[in-house]
Amino acid sequence: MKLNDKKYIQNSIPNELKNVIIKALDFYPDLVDVSIEFKLSENIRKSVMQAQPKFKTMLGSRKKRAYIIKISRFFSLKGKVTPIHELPEDVLVGWIGHELGHVMDYLQRSNWSMLVFGIGYLTSRSFIISAERSADTYAVNHGLGKYILKTKQFILHEAGMSDAYIEKINKLYLPPEEIMHLMENIPIEN
Secondary structure (H helix, E strand, O other): OOOOOOOOOOOEOOHHHHHHHHHHHOOOHHHOOOOEEEEEEOOOOOOOEEEEEOHHHHHOOHHHOOEEEEEEOEEEEOOEEEEHHHOOHHHHHHHHHHHHHHHHHHHOOOHHHHHHHHHHHHHOHHHHHHHHHHHHHHHHHHHHHHHHHHHHHHHHHHOOOOHHHHHHHHHHOOOHHHHHHHHHOOOOOO
8 A cells, every 4th residue: 555545544643653554454454444543652551552442432333433552652672762663564563453453353342342341451361361362363364463473473582571571471462373373274265
């Protein structure tokens, strides 16, 4: 897709991440008309990226719901603070693709279901695990498997993360073996 196309005109996309965001969005044709604000943030609690519905739009129809994906402006890479846009492109595409998987999940939910989801996410570790693995599954099923694997490889083996953080990632998200199994079993469309 050319960056001057009007395909994602309803979305707010930071220039420094425009290429990777559009590349990830192109894997999700169902999101072409969905309003998503991609916002660089100074501080996201315990996360690098976070997808959620915009609160004001929760009061109306789910078809008109808008979403925000907060992206940490900086990433601690081997103890050094690095601008997020300087991470490898494939890693960012995988990370953003995962967050878009959350948006796909949210599209299926009523406003009431979203409220229950939010409470579950805040209060239950097993609920978080289910939500994160569901987002990974959406991403893999939309063709982002190799990017999800590269993101996981980067986080676990290249970013210099603490053992506690790596343990958290291993518990919450799909392991590489499951991702590869999903990739092998994606139905081929004609």
